[in-house]
Amino acid sequence: MKIYNARYLDNNQRFIAAIITGFIAAVILGNLYGLITALLHVEFSLMFIAIGYGIAATIKHFGRGVHTRFMIVGAIMTFIAIFIGDLTSSISINGVIVLFTSGNLSVIVTTFLSYLRIFASLNPYALISLAFRLIGIYIGYTQSVIL
Structure with a gap:
């Protein structure tokens, strides 16, 4: 296992690294999405899937975990990124x-x-946007571990 884990981190240290790097990725990707949306005045629902993959790849790379707790971190960080992105697009980074x-x-x-x-309205566009957000969170959940 020391060959694969070059920095000789144990499971708890890798979990902490996954939380820290996942949060950094969430802030960066959320603000990037929010800025793109604010500048172009168009919501890209497929970006939520890309955000999920980006955060999952970050957690997978730095955490290298196989437990469910890494998956939960991936889902939470993806939600945080989407929330930050929506806030940034509506009220700016400042x-x-x-x-x-x-x-x-x-x-x-x-x-x-x-x-x-x-998202509580019955507007079809809000429901489709909610579905893409949930798919992004699901991808962040499922892709955050090494299989």
Whole structure:
């Protein structure tokens, strides 16, 4: 196993590395998606699948895990990336930074709940967009481990 794990990290250290690098990838990919969407004023639903693959590849590369907990991290980080991307496209990067550094938990919760209410409508476009987001999270979940 030392040949495969060149840095001699144990399973817990690789899990922590997967969380840290997965979060960094989520922030970068989420902001990148949000900037592209804000500049072009078009939502690319296929980008959610690419975000899922990107985060899963990062977690797979740095975590090299085979346990379910790596899959859960992949799903959570993909959700965070999609959430950050949607916020960035609607209120800009500076607005997202101010929102999360303000420390006002009620504003953050209200923003999150209004984000979830968007998908509660029966608009077919919102349902299709929700389906692509869920597919991206599923891909982040299933592709985060070494098979």
